[in-house]
Amino acid sequence: MRDLPFGLVRVLDEAGQAVGPWNPRLEADTLREGLRAMLLTRAFDERLFRSHRQGKTSFYMKSTGEEAIGVAQSMMLGREDMCFPTYRVMGWLHARGYPLIDMVNQIFSNANDPLKGRQLPILFSARDYGFYTLSGNVGSRFGHAVGWAMASAYRGDDKIALAYIGEGTTAEGDFHEALTFAAVYRAPAVLCVTNNQWAISSYSGIAGGEETTFAAKAIAYGLPGLRVDGNDFLAVWAATEWAAERARSNLGTTLIELFTYRASGHSTSDDPTKYRPADEAAHWPLGDPVERLKGHMIALGEWDEARHAALIETLDTQVREAVKTGEAVGTLGKSKPSVAEMFEGVFKEPDWRVVEQRRELGI
Amino acid sequence: MPAMNMIQALNHALDVMLARDPDVLIFGEDTGYFGGVFRVTDGLQAKHGLKRCFDAPISEGGIIATAIGMGAYGLRPVAEIQFADYILPAFDQLVSEAARLRYRSAGEFWAPITVRSPYGGGIFGGQTHSQSPEAIFAHITGLKTVIPSNPYDAKGLLIAAIEDDDPVVFLEPKRLYNGPFDGRHDQALKTWAGDPRAEVPEEHYTVPLGKAAIEREGADATVLAYGTMVHVAAAGIAESGVDAELIDLRSIVPLDIETIVASVRKTGRCVILHEASRFGGFGGELAALVQERCFYHLKSPIERVAGWDTPYPHAFEWDYFPGPARLAKALARCMER
Numbered sequence A: 001m002r003d004l005p006f007g008l009v010r011v012l013d014e015a016g017q018a019v020g021p022w023n024p025r026l027e028a029d030t031l032r033e034g035l036r037a038m039l040l041t042r043a044f045d046e047r048l049f050r051s052h053r054q055g056k057t058s059f060y061m062k063s064t065g066e067e068a069i070g071v072a073q074s075m076m077l078g079r080e081d082m083c084f085p086t087y088r089v090m091g092w093l094h095a096r097g098y099p100l101i102d103m104v105n106q107i108f109s110n111a112n113d114p115l116k117g118r119q120l121p122i123l124f125s126a127r128d129y130g131f132y133t134l135s136g137n138v139g140s141r142f143g144h145a146v147g148w149a150m151a152s153a154y155r156g157d158d159k160i161a162l163a164y165i166g167e168g169t170t171a172e173g174d175f176h177e178a179l180t181f182a183a184v185y186r187a188p189a190v191l192c193v194t195n196n197q198w199a200i201s202s203y204s205g206i207a208g209g210e211e212t213t214f215a216a217k218a219i220a221y222g223l224p225g226l227r228v229d230g231n232d233f234l235a236v237w238a239a240t241e242w243a244a245e246r247a248r249s250n251l252g253t254t255l256i257e258l259f260t261y262r263a264s265g266h267s268t269s270d271d272p273t274k275y276r277p278a279d280e281a282a283h284w285p286l287g288d289p290v291e292r293l294k295g296h297m298i299a300l301g302e303w304d305e306a307r308h309a310a311l312i313e314t315l316d317t318q319v320r321e322a323v324k325t326g327e328a329v330g331t332l333g334k335s336k337p338s339v340a341e342m343f344e345g346v347f348k349e350p351d352w353r354v355v356e357q358r359r360e361l362g363i
Numbered sequence B: 001m002p003a004m005n006m007i008q009a010l011n012h013a014l015d016v017m018l019a020r021d022p023d024v025l026i027f028g029e030d031t032g033y034f035g036g037v038f039r040v041t042d043g044l045q046a047k048h049g050l051k052r053c054f055d056a057p058i059s060e061g062g063i064i065a066t067a068i069g070m071g072a073y074g075l076r077p078v079a080e081i082q083f084a085d086y087i088l089p090a091f092d093q094l095v096s097e098a099a100r101l102r103y104r105s106a107g108e109f110w111a112p113i114t115v116r117s118p119y120g121g122g123i124f125g126g127q128t129h130s131q132s133p134e135a136i137f138a139h140i141t142g143l144k145t146v147i148p149s150n151p152y153d154a155k156g157l158l159i160a161a162i163e164d165d166d167p168v169v170f171l172e173p174k175r176l177y178n179g180p181f182d183g184r185h186d187q188a189l190k191t192w193a194g195d196p197r198a199e200v201p202e203e204h205y206t207v208p209l210g211k212a213a214i215e216r217e218g219a220d221a222t223v224l225a226y227g228t229m230v231h232v233a234a235a236g237i238a239e240s241g242v243d244a245e246l247i248d249l250r251s252i253v254p255l256d257i258e259t260i261v262a263s264v265r266k267t268g269r270c271v272i273l274h275e276a277s278r279f280g281g282f283g284g285e286l287a288a289l290v291q292e293r294c295f296y297h298l299k300s301p302i303e304r305v306a307g308w309d310t311p312y313p314h315a316f317e318w319d320y321f322p323g324p325a326r327l328a329k330a331l332a333r334c335m336e337r
Ligand SMILES: Cc1ncc(C[n+]2csc(CCOP(=O)(O)OP(=O)(O)O)c2C)c(N)n1
Pocket: A086, A088, A136, A137, A138, A139, A165, A166, A167, A168, A169, A170, A194, A196, A198, A199, A200, A262, A266, B029, B058, B082, B086, B089
């Protein structure tokens, strides 16, 4: 097991065949569902990124090139489990059918925003979809996953927690603290490092990625570490299944490094050509996760180009309609929830300061 | 004298100090090759080399801890924290270490570090790219807290901060990076071009820490502000029609108490404006000081205009941001007495 953090778990080979001991042997319907959710994630990203360019929102972040991760893990884990996301795993929600219109309304911070206009676009919260509340500060929820998992064990439940952290953010104390607690208390958790090679403008070496692998950080904490091809839907699925089974059988936490590539800029505020070759994404040796799953399904005889093109068309229409509905409610600055919402939810019951300040604003 | 925006002025200060003092080093997240997400360190690595200006891992605690170690050794590190909202993971390093090294070692060790960080709202940055945390630093004895409001001061104050032998938290009002902003968000964006405060000398100069600037003289009330709110205050004063004196504190620790007291004794009224939420904000300290020192000169109660006591809410940017109209109202209230 000590060599797993230095290898790379892969299932899909260059010819699109599923090979080797990690093959999860998924049904064709599951593959089709995975492909659909990945394509939906991509279509949604493309269109909402454009909405930002048109001034309809203040901010957006894409997960282009990393769609297999959120989607496979969302599908694999149970509805009772909790994911502690980063901003780059929106595929988790798309795979679970989170309503597109709710996402659009949140991104536009309009009157129907499920988060009441209080949070930056895409920093969702969706408890019913197993999606813990996001925040702009990176890393700080990694330990929450361990605490959540410990609480589940304490209650005798069999729910597990899965958390994400970017490879750049493994430099924060949060990462190391979470691993220590996870090991000491044998928490039923799956802790994932999404190594997309970049942290805004710094390559993974700035986070220590040239000294060892991120999966190998597990060794020092006495945890198993898996290094997985994050652009291989089947490999992500299989590794997660393995780790989830360990967690549910009381064997504790697994650290999974998902080796992938951030194909787009960091966010709408970023211009990646300032610090990396513009065509780097095209040369990423592990390919595009969507193309790889598609190739596999075609090789199996379960998919074809015509169906693929039709699916893209359908998904884009769905996204377009959701955006249109959201725009009809209003985009950023054109529509917002009642200003009273600004004062709600600071505490369970408002104290006098908030009461007085609301009165001062006349609402 | 060249006209510079605040980003260029800060870049210039760093450039001057890198050239003058081999002990000055600059690091932070994305500050090296890329030149910082707000471009403040742009070109410095290319010009001064990898050893003088480099990228740090994403670890604010690590950044400040290593800066303190370097500072204790004898260097003058300038650390950038990408957003002031993200200083908090380094809070213990600032509070228990940087601020106390000199005192607890009876002068054997000290850390002449500068921690630069963009702060403040007005940019639709949501809860974690908009906060104004100055009061929590001001509360820590042993830390200095400096906040410029224009390019000229930004360069001079940053050089003074770097040359200072104590730790300085240097908060940069990000809404002022590219131009003055008076809170009237529905008006056309202004740049610094043509503003006399944007004429920045190329050479080394300092603006001393602890010296306020009288931005506008007036007879009937004193408005205390810093950072972005200096511009909002100017607009609010104009809107109110009150002949108010506007004081730009420039640094809140050390605080120029003489200038404040002299002004309030002259005008007899005081309004404090800050963007941070009101309760426990720095305005409370200012109000107490003014009350203690100017009580018999006051003609009306001291007023505080500040952000509401809520987190910074994305959709409600302009409902939260204390704009000129709220200041004008407070000034009018003072004048009724
Ligand atoms: C505590 C904190 N520090 C800094 C930032 C600014 N920041 C936002 S994203 C980011 C890069 C994160 O890189 P990585 O962890 O690799 O995740 P990725 O964006 O690649 O998915 C940084 C530095 C932040 N949001 N929070």
